[in-house]
Amino acid sequence: MKRIAVMTSGGDSPGMNAAIRGVTRAAISRGVEVIGFYSGYSGIHNNEFIEMKSTTVGGIITHGGTILRTARCKEMRTPEGRERVVQVLRDHKIQGLVIIGGDGSITGGEVLRAEFDFPVIGVPSSIDNDIYGSDYSIGFDTAVNTALDATDKIRDTAYSHDRVFVVEVMGRNNGFIALNVAVAAGAEAVIIPEAGHSIDIICKNLTQAREKGKASSLIIVAEGAATAYDMSQEIGKKTGFETRFIVLGHTQRGGSPTAFDRILALTLSVAATERLISGHAGEIVGIEGSKLVYHPINDIVTYKKEISPFLLNLVGKMSI
Numbered sequence: 001m002k003r004i005a006v007m008t009s010g011g012d013s014p015g016m017n018a019a020i021r022g023v024t025r026a027a028i029s030r031g032v033e034v035i036g037f038y039s040g041y042s043g044i045h046n047n048e049f050i051e052m053k054s055t056t057v058g059g060i061i062t063h064g065g066t067i068l069r070t071a072r073c074k075e076m077r078t079p080e081g082r083e084r085v086v087q088v089l090r091d092h093k094i095q096g097l098v099i100i101g102g103d104g105s106i107t108g109g110e111v112l113r114a115e116f117d118f119p120v121i122g123v124p125s126s127i128d129n130d131i132y133g134s135d136y137s138i139g140f141d142t143a144v145n146t147a148l149d150a151t152d153k154i155r156d157t158a159y160s161h162d163r164v165f166v167v168e169v170m171g172r173n174n175g176f177i178a179l180n181v182a183v184a185a186g187a188e189a190v191i192i193p194e195a196g197h198s199i200d201i202i203c204k205n206l207t208q209a210r211e212k213g214k215a216s217s218l219i220i221v222a223e224g225a226a227t228a229y230d231m232s233q234e235i236g237k238k239t240g241f242e243t244r245f246i247v248l249g250h251t252q253r254g255g256s257p258t259a260f261d262r263i264l265a266l267t268l269s270v271a272a273t274e275r276l277i278s279g280h281a282g283e284i285v286g287i288e289g290s291k292l293v294y295h296p297i298n299d300i301v302t303y304k305k306e307i308s309p310f311l312l313n314l315v316g317k318m319s320i
C-alpha cells in the first residue's frame, strides 16, 4: 500500500488523538501516505480531508477529543451513501481505511469491505468498553477515572450529610463503566443493564447498613439501566432517607487520556496500521491479556462482551 486514510467515528473518547498519531506515524515510517478525513464517514462523504504529516499529530497525545472531529453518519445507512464514500476514497487513491471508533463505526466499515471489497481495519475506541475482541477499548480507563474522581468527591459530601447518593454514569447498553466505578469507589450497590436489580433489596440493605451505623451510601447506576433521578426518588420514598442524585454525563467523554489509554491507543493503532499495510483487512485489533489479537470484524456482531461476575459479586461482598 502507498496511501491509506484514517478517521475517527461515533462518540469521541479520550485517546483518539493518540491513535491518530499512531496511525499517521506508523504509516509514514513505512513510506505510506496518510489522509485524515474529518467527522467520520460524513467527512469522507463530503470530501473533507487533510493530508497528514508527522507534524500534524505533534503534541496531540495529551489532548482529549479528536483533532479529526467525529460524527455518527446517516449516509452510511443507504447504498448510495456507501457507494459515494467508497468513490471518494478511490478518487483519492486510498488503498485502505483505519477506523478509530466504536462497534457501529467498525461494522459500518465491514459493510464497505463486503459490498465493495474495500480494505478496512478497526481500532476499538469507546468509553463504554463494550466492543468484543479487546479487553479494553480506548477511552474507557480515562472515563472510569473521571467518573471515579467525581464519585470520590460525592462520597465526602454524602458522608457529611448522612445522605444516600445515586450517581449516574454513561453506558448506553452496558455497565462496564458503572461496575468499575462502583468497585473502585467502594459503592454500596451498582445497577447495570446486564444484571437484574431489586429496589426492595437495595432499600433493605441500606436500612440494615444504617442500623449498623453506616449513615451514608453511594449507588452507581449505568444510564442504560435506570435514571439516577428515578432511583433516588424511589429509594427516598421507600426508606425515608435523604437522597440526592447526580448525572455525570459527557464529562466522562472529555479530558486528557490516562497513561493507560495513551499506551493502549498507540499499541492498537500502530498494530492496525501495520496489519492493514501488510495486506490484512476486515479485522479489529484488540488486546486480550497482554497479547495483541486480530478478530474478524463480524465477531463483534456475533459475540457479546460479558461483564465480570467476579467484580459484580465484589460490590455486594464489600458493602456489608
Ligand code: F6P
Pocket: 011, 102, 126, 127, 128, 170, 171, 172, 223, 253
Ligand atoms: O457510546 C458512548 C456514549 O458515551 C454512551 O455511553 C452514551 O450513551 C452515548 O455515547 C451518548 O451519545 P451522544 O454523545 O450522542 O449523546
